[in-house]
Amino acid sequence: MERTTEKDSHYNNLEQMSVSDILKNINKEDRTVPDAVEKAIPQIEKLVTIVTEKMRNNGRLFYIGAGTSGRLGVVDASECPPTFGVPFDMVVGIIAGGDGAIRKAVEFAEDDTEQAWKDLSAYRINEKDVVVGIAASGTTPYVIGGLRKANEKHIATGCIVCNSGSPVAAEAKYPVEVITGPEFVTGSTRMKAGTAQKLVLNMLTTSVMIQLGRIKGNKMVDMQLTNNKLVDRGTRMVMNYTGLPEHEAAELLIKYGNVRKAVEVHMQAK
Structure with a gap:
């Protein structure tokens, strides 16, 4: 060849x-x-x-x-x-x-x-x-x-x-x-x-x-929260999907570990 x-x-x-x-x-x-x-x-x-x-x-x-x-x-x-x-x-x-x-x-x-x-x-x-x-x-x-x-x-x-x-x-x-x-x-x-x-x-x-459904829209909703930058990004994503203020979105994100789960729990609770 x-x-x-x-x-x-x-x-x-x-x-x-x-x-x-x-x-x-x-x-x-x-x-x-x-x-x-x-x-x-x-x-x-x-x-x-x-x-x-x-x-x-x-x-x-x-x-x-x-x-x-x-x-x-x-x-x-x-x-x-x-x-x-x-x-x-x-x-x-x-x-x-x-x-x-x-x-x-x-x-x-x-x-x-x-x-x-x-x-x-x-x-x-x-x-x-x-x-x-x-x-x-x-x-x-x-x-x-x-x-x-x-x-x-x-x-x-x-x-x-x-x-x-x-x-x-x-x-x-x-x-x-x-x-x-x-x-x-x-x-x-x-x-x-x-x-x-x-x-x-x-x-x-x-x-x-x-x-495989690992992206929603164009967002990495399943990403791991391995540093502050990603926590901030995830918080903004939760805010965008839920309309929550920043501190509530951040608390929800940290509690459930990723954007997808945080948003799902919030929507189910509404």
Whole structure:
């Protein structure tokens, strides 16, 4: 397969550029990413649909990846509970090399074709679940092995890759291919490819959670109240839905723990 993510940058002699030119050229490349994602929306829609279907039947979403791709999966998974109020194990991010690899690269962890399934098995993964492999190159052995084994076990599989015709996409039943092309720094897929993957992950979990009723109107009514900013935001939301003054809305919110429950209790009491 031809890996466009590994092709030479459109720019050369980067060390001779002014800071201004470096920034402008990186930004010029970054502006192409949303267009690449837009082309993949039909594929993303299919993946969102199957994940929603599985989660409505108590299924979970697992991400597997290595390096930057793995870290992006971990970030997206870790943000779902505070944003949408879902259980911490409903969306799970697994990175090759274990949690230590989030901060420090683990040499050759991505080259083990057997380890992903071992990592997934620790969660008692089953046919109710979905496994999404994240790999900019589309060639990561860790991801290929995990998806292949999931397919053998009749578990739904998807992927997010940034090259066309990749082995990872060939294994995934619901592939998402966002073709971002050469990076500003040749081969540095933490740049455009990483941005594309982050955008798709945002679209995937946000769309699924909306379908699951975790958003009301355009508000995060199930968000966790983990800091003062979120308590203030939640208070304003309760005020908006109920017409209560600020101090009463805040008391109701703190008592019941989230916006949805506070509003429901107030409406029932009316």
